[in-house]
Amino acid sequence: MPDSLSAIVVDSATAAVHTLAAVSDSAVQASSVLVDAAAKAVDTVSVVAETPSWFESAFGSLANLLPILAEGFCTTLELFGLTLLFSIPLGLLIAVLKMSKFKVVRFPVTFYISVMRGTPLLLQLVAVYFGTSYLGINIERFPAVVTAFSLNYAAYFAEIFRGGIQSIPKGQYEAAQMLGMTRWQTFYRIILPQVAKRVVPASANEVITLVKDTSLAQVIAVVELFSVAKKQAARCASIFPLFVAGAFYYLANLLLSALFSYIEKKLNYYR
Numbered sequence: 001m002p003d004s005l006s007a008i009v010v011d012s013a014t015a016a017v018h019t020l021a022a023v024s025d026s027a028v029q030a031s032s033v034l035v036d037a038a039a040k041a042v043d044t045v046s047v048v049a050e051t052p053s054w055f056e057s058a059f060g061s062l063a064n065l066l067p068i069l070a071e072g073f074c075t076t077l078e079l080f081g082l083t084l085l086f087s088i089p090l091g092l093l094i095a096v097l098k099m100s101k102f103k104v105v106r107f108p109v110t111f112y113i114s115v116m117r118g119t120p121l122l123l124q125l126v127a128v129y130f131g132t133s134y135l136g137i138n139i140e141r142f143p144a145v146v147t148a149f150s151l152n153y154a155a156y157f158a159e160i161f162r163g164g165i166q167s168i169p170k171g172q173y174e175a176a177q178m179l180g181m182t183r184w185q186t187f188y189r190i191i192l193p194q195v196a197k198r199v200v201p202a203s204a205n206e207v208i209t210l211v212k213d214t215s216l217a218q219v220i221a222v223v224e225l226f227s228v229a230k231k232q233a234a235r236c237a238s239i240f241p242l243f244v245a246g247a248f249y250y251l252a253n254l255l256l257s258a259l260f261s262y263i264e265k266k267l268n269y270y271r
Helices: 002-050 052-100 103-118 120-137 141-166 168-177 183-220 225-236 240-266
Strands: none
Touching: 002 052, 002 141, 052 103, 052 141, 052 183, 052 225, 052 240, 103 141, 120 183, 141 183, 141 240, 183 240, 225 240
């Protein structure tokens, strides 16, 4: 009996030891799980703390975009300036030719204006760049764009100038003739200053439109502002660069609008 009792005691003690060992292992496992969870929580907090806000991300992206887009905007300004440099004098010449009394002069000019105003500028760009190659003329991309833009806008400026010239009363021509002035002197000293005042609003619309139309140069792979913005948008998978490019166009047109408003005020003494 004592032997059996001692065996029971030993078994109970052994079971208790195993139970304590199991509890100890469970406690160790639980503590390790808690430690891992705490470490993950710390990592998550650090990641959240290091993640920049939307404003910081956008501002950083803008700081990187501005120098890149500024290079494309320089090409846009160059195209804009050269187009005005060639199209305005050409438009004035075409306007004078269209008012000619000779049909052999007036009809070709009228047809030219009709074609330029009646077909898309995009088609004219392609025709100048690719069409000239069939004539054996190899022209670079940028000169082709300047040529197409100048020919197109010269037609619009010609109609604006023609309307301004024909709006001057004929009595002023007769008065200048009575004063002994030649037709050349009459045009440049009397008619042209008045025409300049009258055509400023319509010319302002064409100039502002030209700023936006420069984006069509990308059709023949001229790297201007909008083409650069498209490449950056594809690179970062975001439309943010396109909106930044739109801000460039808007600011340029805002300055041009202010400039033409100032010119109109300065020419008010012709009223």
